[in-house]
Amino acid sequence: SMNGSNTNVNGWRGSTMRTSTMATLLNQLSSDLKSVLKFVNKVTSKGNNQSGLETTSDKLFLLSEIEVFGATQYSYAGEGKQYEYYTAGNSTIKKVNGSADYWWERSPYSGNTNSFCSVGNSGGANYNGASTSFGVSFGFCI
Helix, strand or coil: CCCCCCCCCCHHHHCHHHHHHHHHHHHHCCHHHHCCCECEEEEEEEECCEEEEEEEEECCECCCHHHHHCCCCCCCCCCCCCCHHHHCCCCCCEEECCEEECEEEEEECCCCCCEEEEECCCCCEEEEECCCCCECCCECEC
């Protein structure tokens, strides 16, 4: 889940996903990989129905809605640009145990204070309550 309760008030910066889950995942990576990971500055809206942007510096991060889809449907503008992987037409569908499943994005949903953007099991843009358990497809830079 992005948070223990349905809130996006502290955005990506204050989310449990960023402050706890990503730290746990980082510690589970091989020491060889961890040693070459670089910090990346990621811009994300603040959450809490605010269009203002803030920057975090992360070794592991979730993608924003625009980084996946090249447009904003449920998030505020300004969270980067579409990654070439998705511009090239590669699938947004992620599988867990062979079945398509939902996965989180770091973008707070612009329509309320309790959801984050996600990618649905059909590969389309979506949003869900922050306490829902979904998969992650994190990014990093070497």
